[in-house]
Amino acid sequence: MKVSDVILGPIVLAIGLMALYASTLQPKPFFGSAYGGGLFPSIIGIALICGGALLTLSGWRERAGARLVDFGSWISSPRHIANVLVVLGALLFYILTSNGLGFIISGFITVLAPLLQFTRAPVASLVVAVITIVVVKIGFQDILLVPLPWGLLEPYVGVLTWR
Amino acid sequence: MEVIYDAFLALIAPDVLLVVLLSAIFGLFVGAIPGLTATMAVALLVPVTFFMPPLPAIAAIVSASAMAIFAGDIPSALLRIPGTPSSAAYTDAAYRLTMRGHGELVLGACVVTSAVGGLVGAVFLMFFAPAVARLALNISSYEYFWLVCLGLTSAAFIAPGSALKGMISLMLGLLIAMVGVFPVTGQPRFTFGSTALYGGVGLVAALIGMFAISEILRYAMSRDPMPTMAAKRIGNIFKGLMPELWRYRRGFAQGIVVGTGTGPLPGAGADIAAWISYALARRFSINRKEFDESSLEGIISAGAANNASVSASYVPATVLGIPGDSMTAIVIGVLFMKGLTPGPAIFETQPTLIYGIFLSFILANILMVPLGYAAIKGSRYILDVPRSYLMPVIMMFCIVGAFAMDNTLTAVVTMLVFGVIGWFMEENGFPIAPALLGLVLGRMLEETFLTSMIKAQGDFLQFFSRPFSAVLGVVTILIWVSPLLLMAWRWQSRRRHAPA
Numbered sequence: 001m002k003v004s005d006v007i008l009g010p011i012v013l014a015i016g017l018m019a020l021y022a023s024t025l026q027p028k029p030f031f032g033s034a035y036g037g038g039l040f041p042s043i044i045g046i047a048l049i050c051g052g053a054l055l056t057l058s059g060w061r062e063r064a065g066a067r068l069v070d071f072g073s074w075i076s077s078p079r080h081i082a083n084v085l086v087v088l089g090a091l092l093f094y095i096l097t098s099n100g101l102g103f104i105i106s107g108f109i110t111v112l113a114p115l116l117q118f119t120r121a122p123v124a125s126l127v128v129a130v131i132t133i134v135v136v137k138i139g140f141q142d143i144l145l146v147p148l149p150w151g152l153l154e155p156y157v158g159v160l161t162w163r
Numbered sequence: 164m165e166v167i168y169d170a171f172l173a174l175i176a177p178d179v180l181l182v183v184l185l186s187a188i189f190g191l192f193v194g195a196i197p198g199l200t201a202t203m204a205v206a207l208l209v210p211v212t213f214f215m216p217p218l219p220a221i222a223a224i225v226s227a228s229a230m231a232i233f234a235g236d237i238p239s240a241l242l243r244i245p246g247t248p249s250s251a252a253y254t255d256a257a258y259r260l261t262m263r264g265h266g267e268l269v270l271g272a273c274v275v276t277s278a279v280g281g282l283v284g285a286v287f288l289m290f291f292a293p294a295v296a297r298l299a300l301n302i303s304s305y306e307y308f309w310l311v312c313l314g315l316t317s318a319a320f321i322a323p324g325s326a327l328k329g330m331i332s333l334m335l336g337l338l339i340a341m342v343g344v345f346p347v348t349g350q351p352r353f354t355f356g357s358t359a360l361y362g363g364v365g366l367v368a369a370l371i372g373m374f375a376i377s378e379i380l381r382y383a384m385s386r387d388p389m390p391t392m393a394a395k396r397i398g399n400i401f402k403g404l405m406p407e408l409w410r411y412r413r414g415f416a417q418g419i420v421v422g423t424g425t426g427p428l429p430g431a432g433a434d435i436a437a438w439i440s441y442a443l444a445r446r447f448s449i450n451r452k453e454f455d456e457s458s459l460e461g462i463i464s465a466g467a468a469n470n471a472s473v474s475a476s477y478v479p480a481t482v483l484g485i486p487g488d489s490m491t492a493i494v495i496g497v498l499f500m501k502g503l504t505p506g507p508a509i510f511e512t513q514p515t516l517i518y519g520i521f522l523s524f525i526l527a528n529i530l531m532v533p534l535g536y537a538a539i540k541g542s543r544y545i546l547d548v549p550r551s552y553l554m555p556v557i558m559m560f561c562i563v564g565a566f567a568m569d570n571t572l573t574a575v576v577t578m579l580v581f582g583v584i585g586w587f588m589e590e591n592g593f594p595i596a597p598a599l600l601g602l603v604l605g606r607m608l609e610e611t612f613l614t615s616m617i618k619a620q621g622d623f624l625q626f627f628s629r630p631f632s633a634v635l636g637v638v639t640i641l642i643w644v645s646p647l648l649l650m651a652w653r654w655q656s657r658r659r660h661a662p663a
Contacts, residue, residue: 001590008591012331019338027350035616037345037352040609044338051331058327072590074384083383087558091376091579094562095572103563111559118383118551125552132556136563144214146567 002070005059013052020045086117102151103141104160108133170518173218174526182219183226183523187530190227191538194234195545196553197244197389198382201231201433202489206374207557209367209497210564217501218519221494225520226527228490232433232469233277233535237542240269241392249433249469252441253462260459261393268407271400272459273466274535275408276415278528280467283419284426284474285524292510292521295482299507304618305626307483308611309635311604314429314485316642319597321431326646328593336598339364340605347613359573366496368565368574369581369602373595374489375561376582379554381589392546400539407459414444414464422468426475432488432596433469433476440468474524481505481517485604489596492603 019041026038059066074080090110098106111132115125140146142161150157173179186208193204204227212220235247236257243258245251260269302310315337319329342353343363354360408415421440425431444464448454454461476487477494484505486492498505509517538545565578585595619625627633 001587003591015335015338022353026345026352027348035613035621037348037350040605040612041338041341041353044334044341047334048331048338051327051334054327055331072384073386077386080384080386084380087379087383088579088583090555090558091562091575091582095575095579098572107559107562110562111555114383114555114558115552118554119549128552128556132559136559140563140567144211144567146563147570148563148566 001072002067004063004066004068005055006063007059007068009052009054009056009059011052012055013049016045016048016050016052018045019048083114083117086114090114098151099149100151102153103148104133104137104153105151107136107148166514167518167522169515170522173515174222174519174522179219179222182215182223183526184530186223186227187230187527187534190230191234191534192545193227194231194246195237195538195542196548196550197238197242197246198378198385198550199246199553199557200374200378201228201235201247201249202493203374203378204228204231205490205493206367206370207560207564209370209493210567212497213367213500213568217498217503217513217516218523220497220501221516221520222523222526224490224494224497225523226530229281229470229473229524229527230531230534232473233274233281233531234538236273236277236466237270237539238546240266240273241542241546242390243393244390247434249437251434252437253465256458256461258393259456260462266393267398267400268403268459269462270397270539271402271404272407272463274400274532274539275404276418276463276466277470277535278531279415280419280422281470281474281528281531282525284423284471285521285528287423287471288474288477288524289518289521292478292482292517295478296507296510299482302507302631303629304611304615305629305632306635308608308615308626309632309639310483310485311608311611313635313639313642314479314487315597315600315604315608316639317429317431318487318600320642321428321435324592324594328591329597332588332593332595333597333601336601337605337608338601339369339598340602341609346606346610359571362569363606364602365565365568365574365577366602367500367568368577370493370496370599371561371565372578372581372583373585373599375557376578377585377589379558379561380582380586382550382554389550392543397539397542400536408463411458411460411463414448414460415467417443417447418464418467419471421464422471423475425468426472427478427487429479429485429487429600431472432490433472436472437465437469441465470528474528477520477524481509481520482507484607486600489599492596492599496603 023038023041023045026036090113094106094110108129112125112129115129116122119125141148153160189208190204193199194201205224208223208227212223231247232249235245235250238244238246239250239254240257240261243254245254257269315333319333320326342360344350344361345352351361418440421443422436425436425439441461441464444461445451445454448458448460476491479485479487480491480495484495486495495505503509503513561578562575565574566572568574588595588598615626627636
């Protein structure tokens with residue numbers, strides 16, 4: 001997705017303005033010197049404002065021939081739009097459900113959905129998803145002791161792990 | 164010398180050796196698959212190294228990165244797709260030779276030049292870094308401040324694409340680094356009321372997002388099918404290699420020198436070393452027509468340069484704690500996580516560790532020849548692994564890897580957000596490396612500035628009071644104003660040449 005500098009420039013400029021404004025909310029200097037927590041953000045803010053302005057200017061000069069937003073060829077293919085949505089959706093699904101459903105169930109769905117979408121091979125996808133979850137579970141949960149959430153499977157913890 | 168011996172003993176402990184071997188195989192695999200970069204290999208490795216002692220952790224990163232940079236050459240020669248950006252300089256040349264039936268020779272040259280380049284870079288690192296450290300022991304926070312500024316500035320200016328976008332990328336990274344508790348007063352800053360952000364934005368989660376999730380998104384959108392392999396059967400890659408290497412010894416040596424020279428420069432990563440070296444080899448080749456058509460010279464020169472630069476880039480990273488590229492930025496992040504502060508003092512406090520890291524480069528580059536040989540032999544199978552299966556699996560490892568850093572879902576959210584940001588920036592020509600460097604060095608920049616200011620009691624001129632810091636300061640400021648000077652000069656000359 002290519003966005004013209006005419007649009008990106010003002011966005012950068014706006015981020016700079018926000019940083020500059022937010023820096024003024026920081027508590028004032030300490031020890032009588034003139035430098036507090038707002039100093040660096042304000043410098044960065046000013047730099048971003050200048051950068052955004054320059055970017056807008058150069059985008060404006062080259063505006064001829066360039067589209068404002070160019071999504072790329074994937075936007076015209078329903079399959080590729082679905083690809084992107086499935087990847088983002090799977091990540092969001094994991095973030096929202098892993099605490100409730102637990103890593104094993106939630107993670108399994110998270111890895112299975114894009115596998116099915118990319119390969120369209122249900123059996124192979126299922127096998128790969130199961131292997132992935134088992135490897136991650138043993139590697140991270142049992143060996144490296146990462147406290148991945150158990151969720152719904154909490155009552156079966158004793159059966160599902162040797163620790 | 165005794166230190167080196169101790170470090171050697173620490174490195175050849177069976178568990179450390181096993182870690183090095185496994186991460187080398189991992190690096191080869193990731194590097195060889197187009198679309199998975201060396202930086203991604205390292206980013207995915209970090210959560211695992213989090214659970215290791217410092218030496219195996221860094222040794223794992225070292226061997227994975229060295230292998231991945233070499234392995235990027237394999238799909239270059241066979242598919243005409245660089246496995247990692249640092250192979251891009253000579254992808255066309257390598258593929259052309261493979262199409263003419265010289266695939267073995269190209270791959271053999273790649274593995275040997277990579278190993279030798281990396282080894283020379285590592286020896287340089289071993290002897291040069293302590294010398295720099297001795298000098299660096301005398302520097303104060305003033306010089307440090309300027310060095311960090313200089314590093315960040317060159318990172319933004321040297322980055323591929325426009326310098327303006329590099330600068331904006333750097334500033335965005337610095338802005339994100341400001342999130343968290345302000346170290347001097349202990350007050351929260353830009354945390355939006357969320358306690359999860361008090362410790363700042365999770366570096367590893369951001370890293371995995373920018374380098375792995377963005378790559379998965381790009382894959383999901385890509386409509387280009389994988390090309391077929393140029394050579395199905397690969398014979399003896401070392402046959403007839405020595406005479407060719409000897410024939411192009413000048414290019415070979417030049418590549419090593421360029422790689423070792425550019426490695427320590429901030430902002431110049433392995434890809435830039437390869438580009439410069441390839442261009443130089445072409446410039447100085449005796450027969451430029453032959454060079455363009457079918458010569459190994461450029462491949463030998465650039466193949467040595469990118470690996471030499473990987474080794475040499477650890478000089479500023481370990482001695483000063485200033486990373487030159489994204490990979491060393493990650494290493495510095497890992498050292499910080501282990502409670503170790505890279506800097507000249509690390510040679511006094513952790514000599515075994517630091518020499519262990521240097522020796523791990525030598526080990527990795529020696530391992531490169533047999534493992535690289537095996538990878539080339541098995542390349543048919545590696546390149547045949549369908550990415551449609553690989554990408555979802557990698558995504559799962561990204562999620563768990565990010566989660567493992569602080570055991571909260573915030574890290575997974577951070578990863579997702581940075582994945583989208585990283586993808587968007589790359590699509591629009593904003594280089595990612597300056598943002599990452601800003602994120603890693605932002606805090607240090609602010610702290611050295613504030614410490615210096617407290618020391619100087621608010622007198623900014625103190626930043627120029629010592630000879631070395633004055634020189635550094637003037638150079639940095641000159642680089643800052645150089646675009647303005649250039650613009651003014653162009654404007655002047657245009658006015659002069661304009662018809663009256």
